[in-house]
Amino acid sequence: MLSVLKRSPELTVLVLLAVAGYAFMGIFSHVTGTEVLSATSVWGIVFGSFLLSTAIAIVAVIAGIGGGVLFTPVVMAFTSMDTLIVRSTGLVVAMFSGLVSSGPFMKKGLADIRLVFFASVPVVVGAISGSFGAIFLSAYMGPAGDGIVRLLLGLILVFIAFMFILGGAKTEYPQPKKIDNLSRTLGLRGSYFEESMGQRIDYQVTKALPGIVLFFLVGFTGGFFGLGGGWAVVPVLNLVMTTPLKVSAACSGVLLALGNSCAIWPYIMYGALLPVFVAPWMIGQVVGGILGAHILSKIKAGIVRNILIAILLLTSVKLIARGAETLMGVNIPVF
Amino acid sequence: MAIVTISRGSYTRGREVAEKLTERMNYELVSREVLIEASEHFNVSEIKLERALHNPLSVLDRFTNGKRRYFAYIENAILNHMIKNNMVYHGLTGHALIPKVNHLLRVRIRAEMEDRVARESERENISKDEARYLLSKDDEERRKWSINVTGHDPCDPSQYDIIFNASKTHVEDIVDIIASILQKDYMQNDSESQKMLEDLAKASEIKASLINQFPSVEVHVQGGTAIIRVQGSLEQEEYLKRSVREQMPTIRGIQDVRVSVIPWIG
Numbered sequence: 030m031l032s033v034l035k036r037s038p039e040l041t042v043l044v045l046l047a048v049a050g051y052a053f054m055g056i057f058s059h060v061t062g063t064e065v066l067s068a069t070s071v072w073g074i075v076f077g078s079f080l081l082s083t084a085i086a087i088v089a090v091i092a093g094i095g096g097g098v099l100f101t102p103v104v105m106a107f108t109s110m111d112t113l114i115v116r117s118t119g120l121v122v123a124m125f126s127g128l129v130s131s132g133p134f135m136k137k138g139l140a141d142i143r144l145v146f147f148a149s150v151p152v153v154v155g156a157i158s159g160s161f162g163a164i165f166l167s168a169y170m171g172p173a174g175d176g177i178v179r180l181l182l183g184l185i186l187v188f189i190a191f192m193f194i195l196g197g198a199k200t201e202y203p204q205p206k207k208i209d210n211l212s213r214t215l216g217l218r219g220s221y222f223e224e225s226m227g228q229r230i231d232y233q234v235t236k237a238l239p240g241i242v243l244f245f246l247v248g249f250t251g252g253f254f255g256l257g258g259g260w261a262v263v264p265v266l267n268l269v270m271t272t273p274l275k276v277s278a279a280c281s282g283v284l285l286a287l288g289n290s291c292a293i294w295p296y297i298m299y300g301a302l303l304p305v306f307v308a309p310w311m312i313g314q315v316v317g318g319i320l321g322a323h324i325l326s327k328i329k330a331g332i333v334r335n336i337l338i339a340i341l342l343l344t345s346v347k348l349i350a351r352g353a354e355t356l357m358g359v360n361i362p363v364f
Numbered sequence: 365m366a367i368v369t370i371s372r373g374s375y376t377r378g379r380e381v382a383e384k385l386t387e388r389m390n391y392e393l394v395s396r397e398v399l400i401e402a403s404e405h406f407n408v409s410e411i412k413l414e415r416a417l418h419n420p421l422s423v424l425d426r427f428t429n430g431k432r433r434y435f436a437y438i439e440n441a442i443l444n445h446m447i448k449n450n451m452v453y454h455g456l457t458g459h460a461l462i463p464k465v466n467h468l469l470r471v472r473i474r475a476e477m478e479d480r481v482a483r484e485s486e487r488e489n490i491s492k493d494e495a496r497y498l499l500s501k502d503d504e505e506r507r508k509w510s511i512n513v514t515g516h517d518p519c520d521p522s523q524y525d526i527i528f529n530a531s532k533t534h535v536e537d538i539v540d541i542i543a544s545i546l547q548k549d550y551m552q553n554d555s556e557s558q559k560m561l562e563d564l565a566k567a568s569e570i571k572a573s574l575i576n577q578f579p580s581v582e583v584h585v586q587g588g589t590a591i592i593r594v595q596g597s598l599e600q601e602e603y604l605k606r607s608v609r610e611q612m613p614t615i616r617g618i619q620d621v622r623v624s625v626i627p628w629i630g
């Protein structure tokens with residue numbers, strides 16, 4: 030435990046501050062209920078969110094699936110929470126998944142900083158645009174907007190689940206057929222030491238321009254739906270831009286942290302991010318991440334991943350059904 | 365000192381060829397034995413192994429990796445026989461196990477459909493139409509199975525060194541031809557070929573011991589180095605490496621173990 034605290038001091042401070050904040054609120058502040066929520070139920074939601082977040086983080090760590098991909102669809106499908114609040118909280122969950130892994134990847138030299146800087150521009154622009162799009166849709170279309178979001182998210186989730194099943198046709202060490210001028214001018218190349226081969230792997234990135242367009246779309250999807258984008262960033266870097274798989278996965282973590290932290294701002298400005306609800310989700314991600322790493326030694330990660338993929342598919346059915354119900358005004362009896 | 369793998373469909377007389385060749389060359393005949401050995405060594409019922417070797421992969425198998433696990437056990441048992449040399453293996457996938465070994469002769473025995481239909485109809489006492497349907501179904505299932513498990517179509521001629529049509533050539537003549545090839549100098553075992561075979565056997569031993577915990581494991585052994593690749597979360601790379609090393613069996617001749625984590629998309 031002490032080693033984990035030493036490894037991520039900034040996260041530890043953040044978690045301790047949040048816990049201290051809640052303790053302060055609990056002891057010194059008089060929490061009153063509203064017409065909708067009693068004081069007890071507020072604490073129940075806070076504590077329940079923490080437990081749920083911890084559980085999601087545990088399975089996410091074991092199965093290697095981003096917390097945001099699990100959180101947003103599941104909460105949006107099975108609860109009646111406002112979709113904007115769910116999405117903004119989902120972005121916090123996804124951001125923390127990325128933040129936890131960013132430090133080790135940077136220290137190891139696996140995350141290519143030049144490539145991250147290059148990709149982060151379209152990702153951040155896309156993410157902020159996506160967030161504004163989500164707020165616009167919610168403000169001008171109301172419940173119909175929520176229906177559209179649920180329906181689209183359900184369809185995206187089907188796509189993500191099948192990508193996880195098929196493995197995304199990834200290539201460990203892709204070779205570029207032709208290097209474009211923009212990639213060459215920007216010096217998008219690098220190397221890392223592959224321990225298993227006992228040698229340095231040099232790589233050259235290509236197709237910078239299609240990369241920019243795709244990263245914008247990835248960022249937009251992430252910001253709009255409150256999803257992490259690891260499932261999309263890795264294939265873009267690996268299959269389109271010929272980055273080695275390990276570098277792609279490492280860069281993906283850092284890019285998620287960057288993109289999602291920017292995408293949160295429009296939600297904050299709109300008042301769709303409630304700190305009192307977000308904090309337990311944030312703490313749960315850190316605690317669950319630590320617990321998940323310990324549990325990993327006792328169970329088969331592949332089986333957990335397959336179960337999660339099945340849950341994602343079931344969630345997508347529910348989302349599509351709820352979206353269709355809202356848009357068409359019919360009742361679809363799905364579990 | 366050679367190895368012969370005979371790939372065959374049902375009722376192609378491949379088994380007959382294998383038995384007569386074994387007798388002629390005084391080799392060891394291996395087929396079902398691998399199932400019994402794998403069953404005892406890895407504590408899995410023989411019926412499950414038999415199903416893994418003959419039934420096509422279902423959608424559920426792709427999720428549970430059950431059949432891939434059983435196939436890894438069977439593969440290990442086959443390779444443990446092969447390193448002893450002087451053997452004839454007949455059954456599925458023998459030809460696909462060893463890609464480039466000098467003293468291996470990969471044989472495919474085929475026969476005309478009408479001959480096979482007549483033989484099955486007579487033996488099973490069923491109509492010719494029924495026999496034709498069953499044979500076509502069996503051929504297609506084997507083909508799909510082979511593509512799924514080995515990545516190769518068993519009907520692809522490039523998978524074999526020699527192909528016989530048992531409807532045209534007599535079994536005795538096929539045995540004569542194979543036996544005469546096995547006497548040639550180029551079919552004799554050399555140290556390089558043997559080394560490659562032993563490395564494959566060691567890799568299969570490691571794979572079989574790890575596949576239960578790491579279903580996607582791939583193992584490559586060269587000299588005294590074992591390179592093990594497992595799929596997993598890149599964040600958990602250090603743990604996965606440690607876990608693989610802890611669960612790996614001690615194998616004589618392996619001095620260096622290198623583990624690589626192939627990241628999951630997440």
